[in-house]
Amino acid sequence: MKAVVCTGTADGGTSVVDVPDPVPAAGEVVVEVEACGLCGSDVHAVEHGQVGEGQILGHELSGRVVEVARDVDAGLVGTAVAVNPIGGCGRCAACVRGLPFRCSTPNVGITRPGAFAQYVAAPAAQLVPVPGDVPLEWVADAEPLAVALAAVDLARVRPGDAVLVYGVGPIGLNVIVALQLAGVERIVAAGRSPGRRAAAAAVGATDVIDTREVSVREHARAEGLSYAAVLECSAAPSAVPDAMAVLGPGGVCVVVALAPHEVPVALFPLLSEGQALVGSCAFDTHHYRAAVDHIVTGRAGTHTLVSEEVDLVSTPDALQRLRTPGELVRILTRPQWAAVPV
Template identity: 35%
Template sequence: MRAIVWYGGSDLRIEDIPKPKLRNERHVVLRVKFCGICGSELQAYKGCSTRRVPPLVMGHEFSGEVVETGSDVKEIEIGDRVAVNPIISCGRCLACLRGRQNLCLDMKLIGMHMPGAFAEYVSVPAENCVKLPSEVDFEEGALAEPLANALHAVNRARPSIGDSVAILGPGPIGLSIMLLVQTIGVESVTVIGRSEDRLKIAEKFGANEVISIKNEKELMRIGEEVFDMVFEAAGSWQAVKTAIKFVKKGGRIIIVGLSHLKPMEDIGLMSITTKELDVLGSYGYTAFEFQKAVRLLSRLPMKEMITHIFPLSRAKDAFELLSQRKEPVLKVLLELDNGL
């Protein structure tokens, strides 16, 4: 089969590798349909992250069709259309027993610790497969993973109807957070970011206000201590510092973006103390949240976030587009099953 093998930095190669076999009798083999490119994979491509070790077939935001099942698999059948939760947990540690599989002591991620879905086929545990509702197509199914990340962040934050909410970073996860807090009934949502095109999408999705960080006059107009809750979804320490500035005393900051850019002491620990802020991390999602995200796909305009779809053979072009952003881009999918 063909796969996109990452050899470190921007070195991506299309190679013929053996088709995966069932790892055990509780696994299934999928024909991958679509796989999204995550910001963490882009960071690996740009040489900014060491969390993945080459050579590696990346890809963890994916949907596919079941083509083979192990003898002990009863809940999934050949031909089923599924989205895959890429978090593989041990099921035995205290975190797993508490339903917090994202904090498993022996957590593995498909596409990081084992071959992922930047390939025509992939072998995964049956229990990680969630059947797609009939009204959800494969493209939308590949968006279940970023939506689950957003859902976990919102569940951690526990927003109330009367809260004023700001979201820093209008990427796929930031925009998904916006859509989710709106479903709860939060009426005051401000989205702040750098990309004018992404801010326009936030406005289209119903943000009460969108502000470009390039517009210093607008940022000054906001003032300080104006939001009850701020989601940091940009993945930068500067965004964390901005969140501390904008959140009210006694407010809550939820850090969703992953950053390797600045040391911890730069973010303003004194303000966290003197303003008595609740600063929460949000990492991944639970198995239940992934299942719920799949059910939510048909209720949210997630598909409108997809701006580009590339065939497997043009994976390099897809990564370069995201890296250079020479044209408006939000969510990029790779189509693995079109023969190109």
């Protein structure tokens, strides 16, 4: 089959090559990949040479079961599925605490071969069936939406709250969708890219701030807002200190963006105002299932965030372009499209 593999070089390239078709191990199926999202974490891992030579990334996927292991129900063949990339034994301390991504079980497209390929093997237990009348590519968005649902869970928001979403990349935009699903009425989004700010308004932000013109502190002061929660999706060095400054009593700052830096945090308000600062990474199984359900029932219109679809051959270039995304929001690769010889 054709797959996008990492070249393993320090500058981080990928190329399309022929590799052996995957074979399902015990308990597994092979999925013909219909769509797979190009995630910021893929771009980051490739750019920083964090992936080995030959690794196949791609963890935001949907497709159709084409083969099953001998111990898996053969009736699954032909089923349209969303694939939860996160493994998890369900028994270890990490799994029991709702953090299966910390389990030693490998994750599809992260620590085992992923879906930037025509086919991918995955445990049958990680499949979520998708009704036939739903465009199968829509549920490739279940993974980033699950990330957002998990983060919003930690934010402890209630209907009627005002919440700030700091950063309007793909995760920030999914967080806006998740906040709407949670009944939050005032959703303030802060970002820099005009295209992404427009997307924030389109998916339901009530206020959209251009942080190059007005800071979140100025905006909160002018509007008399004290936030019940801030979801930090920007990785900007000033984001957490800004967030803590605009949180109301009992407010929660949830760090969702992967950021390498350290920031000063005033501890006294955490104590005297009963605030919390918490990190959110990935999601638990129930978040993924809920995300698929929100998409297939039409409650979450996350497919509107897709700005471009590409075939496998164009995927290495698309990963490069996402290094400086500008107006681009989300790209899906469609591995079944025109198998152009490489």
